[in-house]
Amino acid sequence: MTFNLSVSPDFAPDHIxxxxxxxxxxxxxxxxxxxxxxxxxxxxxxxDIRADKFDLIYANPYDASMLVRELGFQAVAKPASQxxxxxxxxxxxxxxxxxxxxxVGCRVATTDDPDVHTMGMIMLESADLDSSNVEIKQHSSYxxxxxxxxxxxxxxxxxxxxxxxxxxxxxxxxxxxxxxxEISVVHHSLLVGPRMxxxxxxxxxxxxTMQDDEKGxxxxxxxxxxxxxxxxxxxxxFMIDLIDTLID
Amino acid sequence: MSEQDTGEMxxxxxxxxxxxxxxxxxxxxEVPYPDGKLIVSRTDPQGVITHANQAFIDMSGYCESELIxxxxxxxRHPDMPAVAFKDLWDTIxxxxxxxxxxxNLCKDGSYYWVKATVIPNIRxxxxxxxxxxxxxxxxxxxxxxxxxxxxxxxxx
Numbered sequence: 495m496t497f498n499l500s501v502s503p504d505f506a507p508d509h510i511x512x513x514x515x516x517x518x519x520x521x522x523x524x525x526x527x528x529x530x531x532x533x534x535x536x537x538x539x540x541x542d543i544r545a546d547k548f549d550l551i552y553a554n555p556y557d558a559s560m561l562v563r564e565l566g567f568q569a570v571a572k573p574a575s576q577x578x579x580x581x582x583x584x585x586x587x588x589x590x591x592x593x594x595x596x597x598v599g600c601r602v603a604t605t606d607d608p609d610v611h612t613m614g615m616i617m618l619e620s621a622d623l624d625s626s627n628v629e630i631k632q633h634s635s636y637x638x639x640x641x642x643x644x645x646x647x648x649x650x651x652x653x654x655x656x657x658x659x660x661x662x663x664x665x666x667x668x669x670x671x672x673x674x675x676e677i678s679v680v681h682h683s684l685l686v687g688p689r690m691x692x693x694x695x696x697x698x699x700x701x702x703t704m705q706d707d708e709k710g711x712x713x714x715x716x717x718x719x720x721x722x723x724x725x726x727x728x729x730x731x732f733m734i735d736l737i738d739t740l741i742d
Numbered sequence: 743m744s745e746q747d748t749g750e751m752x753x754x755x756x757x758x759x760x761x762x763x764x765x766x767x768x769x770x771x772e773v774p775y776p777d778g779k780l781i782v783s784r785t786d787p788q789g790v791i792t793h794a795n796q797a798f799i800d801m802s803g804y805c806e807s808e809l810i811x812x813x814x815x816x817x818r819h820p821d822m823p824a825v826a827f828k829d830l831w832d833t834i835x836x837x838x839x840x841x842x843x844x845x846n847l848c849k850d851g852s853y854y855w856v857k858a859t860v861i862p863n864i865r866x867x868x869x870x871x872x873x874x875x876x877x878x879x880x881x882x883x884x885x886x887x888x889x890x891x892x893x894x895x896x897x898x
Contacts, residue, residue: 593777594881617778619857620878675778679795731865732793732873736782739839739859739875 496527497549497690500542502682503533504554504607506660512716513552519713520550523700524693534634536606549690554578555680556608559734567685569730570694571701571722578682579655580613580675585643586668593620593673596650598627603639603648606632612740613675614652640665656718680733683725698724747771751851754820758813759827768820769851773801781856781876787869789814803849814874819847823894834862834872843879843887855884 499520501513510532517530528550533539540557542548546565553561555578561567584590600623604611615625631648633639636657642648644665655674658666684701686694701722704710714721748770757763781801784793794802794809802809802817809816818827822845833840840860845853856876863871879887 616877620775620777620880622880622882673777675780676776676797677780679782728865731863732784735861735863735873736875739861739873 496529498547499528499530499550499552500539500548501530501532501552502554502557503536503539504605504610504654504657505552506657506718508660509716509718512713512718515713515716519704519710520697520700524696526693536608549687551685551687552682553685554607554609554682555733555737556612558683558685558730559737561685561687562730562734566688568691568694568727569683569685569725570698572681572683572725573719574721574723576656576681576719577678578609578680579677580610580617581653581655581658582614582617582672582674583640583643583651583653583658583669584649584672585646586670588649588670590649590672593617596621596623598623599629601629601631601647601649603642603651604630604632605634605636605639605652607652607654609680609737610652610654613677616740617673617675618650637661637665640669644668680736683730683733684722756818756820758815758818759824760813766820766847767851768847769853771852773848773852773854775801775854775856775878777878779878781874783809783814783874784863784871785814785874786871789872791816792871801848801854802846803852808849817846819845819853821845821853821891821895823891823898825894825898826891830860834860837862837864837869843883844876845887845891846876855879855887857883 499517505513513532514530517528521528543557543561551561558569590596596618604614618628633642636653639651640661643651650672686697702724705714705721750770752768753765754768755763755765779797781798782795783791783798785791791809791812791814794806799806799809826842830840830842842858844856844858846856847853857879858874858876860872860874862869863873
């Protein structure tokens, strides 16, 4: 039997090959067949998640809620010291210096990344802004969102912090961070579906010692992860409860 | 800091719904809510704090060991009407999410405003506690809440 692995579409383009290396490492370690399928759209991936296509997913916190509570997935690990944080950025020459400077009609460049969009909108609340009084334009990637800021087509842009930091030096030098979230406890996690549940103990053991051998360490580096940390059911439920409080 | 803050100090006896009371020094000084932070806490079903994140510790002025094991009402400011908390408990008691604006009391008697959301934590069909997440409210919402709570408090 071949299992199916997918990755939340918000991974950095530089790490695409890393996920293929990870898939090869997983197959050799667990001695099973795994097919990796990557997406550039959250919506398309979510459709396939609902169609029960996957057995193993590196999921963003928003999708983790559906995977765990509706589809019976279990979290086995999370990347060490890599919380998901959101940045609201402006053009470096913008007159906006705090969220409270933003006004009704503000043009927002966002993506279909659900966590980042939700957190970005929450950070606008202190200026009395919400989806009813701002102009939201969804872009296909953070790079396209950044370009909109730079050419003056948007007033603010929402970015996953990691993705913002991986934008080119040239792009970042022409932008300024207005505000960044400091949540700390919301993060991506590796989730295993019911069909693959029997492999959880072996998978968890392999993941938690992955950084100890040269090959595993190299794979982690290519994915932009230093090491994995264990994640139990209650930690996962706590994170999902927290996400639930943020969704209206 | 609110434009109406005077920095004045007063001593107030705060009575809680469970019949307990405490005398607290109240200072009319607002602690600004930091941008981008979320205050997160969890309680057991009786409202006893079981988890507090760093933002909660920083804003409340209590250390973690003082918060864990304390009733969540340790944060109740005397300017908050009891009816607001009754609505909270009625709502989460029905298993629903509660949202509201709350003036919280710091350990040193100063205060901070939050937009709070509380949800019941259900595990295997059983209520095991509540998660509360607080975020930065807008100035307009704070001003509206101040007027509303003054009216409600006067009616109590």
